Amino acid sequence: MRRTASRGFNHRQAVTEEWLRTRVLPRVSGVRFLRYQVRQMHREHLPAMLRDEDSKSVLRIAGDLMKVSARWHCLPFHYFRYGAYRREVSAEGACSFLPETILFHRLLPRVNRDTIDLDDKTSCKKILASAGIPQPALIASGDRRAGVTSDGEAVSLADVLDRASDFGRVVVKPSRYSSGGSGVVIVRPGENSFDLPPYAQRWGTWLVEEYVPQHPDLDVLNPYALNTFRVITLLREGAADVLYVVLKLGGTESSTDNSAAGGMQIRVHPDGELDRHGYDRYLKAHTRHQVSSVPFAGHRITRMREVRELAARCARLFPQVPFIGWDIALTPGGPVVVEGNSSPSLAHIQRTHGGVATELVPALRSVMDRPII
Structure with a gap:
């Protein structure tokens, strides 16, 4: 009988590194992330709640916090980040918001691995170019x-x-x-x-x-920045699903589309129609961009099918990173990929789509802890 060769040092080293990456490093980084969340809570989320005239009573908020903490077993910073203190959000609705702590420190380390080819923007561009992916x-x-x-x-x-x-x-x-x-x-x-x-x-x-020009459908919303789509994909058994699409609009005094620079996000439906409201980082709802007279309601982005198909095509090129947020620009000639992100912004998703824990957590668990070989 032929004897199977034993796995060598490199494999044992990979298993050790995987254990450190998924079990040890999340605990270490979680301490630093706690400081960040406290700072954001103090600077943004509590002031936003105090300004909100539609807040629940202190008693209801306290009850919600107990339920949310028991559900997720972490400090409930996300309760304030996503405005779950508003009267229209039930306790069950508050529990449906996925905490950043859970996604970035418990789920993603066991989902995405070998992310360097994606997160190094130069390497990512070369891999995409080898497959003929349109990009700047x-x-x-x-x-x-x-x-x-x-x-x-x-x-x-x-x-x-x-x-x-x-x-x-x-x-x-x-x-x-x-x-x-x-x-x-x-x-x-x-x-x-x-x-x-x-x-x-x-x-x-x-x-x-x-620097690529943008399609007129986006230019009428904000002509002063390259506004891009954040397309979230999940790769399972070789099939790439588009889970969420968010349009990121730049701020009034920014050439980028990031919320930290005053931008906002809007949910985009599969047919290209925008939601009625876009949201800034303080969860303030907007019916149009500050520099435009075009309302979001009823505005449709053409070629959205191409945007979604391009994201799914890109996702298949990175099998070791199942959960990716793609930044895609829509030019007059069609969509182009700007970059991929192995840690997609959960805030973008839940500001525009509401609590996604019920659907997202099982989806991520289905691709967790895949074998190294």
Whole structure:
């Protein structure tokens, strides 16, 4: 009988690293996340509740907090983040909101693994390009010392933007370790005073890509930023499902579409129709963008089917990362992928779709703890 070869050192090392990543690191990072949640509670969520004229009584809120804490076995910061203190939200409705603590520290570490190819924006763009995925053209990438053009030519940091002079506006952004639009800069080569070497010293790895125009259906809502879709996909047994689609509109004084910069999010239905209301980070409801006269209600985004199909196609390229939030821009020529996120913003989803715990938690558990080999 043929003897099966035993698994070697590399496999044992991988199992050890997986145990540390899924069991130990979430506990360590949870301590730092607690400080963040306390800070957000103090700066944003409690002031928003105190301004809200539709809040429940203190007694009802106390009862809700006991039920929510018992349901999730964590501190109920999310109760305030999602406005569950409002009178129209029942105790059961409050329990339907998934806490960030549960998603990011208990579920996702056991769902998404080997995320570097996705989270490193330069690597992600190259994988997408190999599959023919439409995306903003990569002009150059690099680190603190030098850059390299998309065709592999070495170039000094001082000369990178000279190579981008034919593109008009370009986007400079960190390749790794940034979120919420941090470090994203819109540059007009030859016109701006932007200096890449100091930027590279601050952010480390970086990339420069083409700035793409947006479709008229989005331009009428806010022409001052590239407004993108956050498309949430889940890959199960090779089949990619689109779970949620959110339109992110930039703020009145921002060139990015992040909520931290004054933006808002709107639920997008499969047929491309927008919800009646969009929501900012304080859960204030808006019927239109501040710079537009076009109401969200009744506004339909064309080519939404293409947006959803493109996200599902991308999801199949990253089988080790089943749960991904794709940022997709819709240009006059069709949708293009801006980037993927292995830690999709739960706030974007639940601000626009309400509590999603009942459907999302079982879906994520179905892809947890997959074998390494």
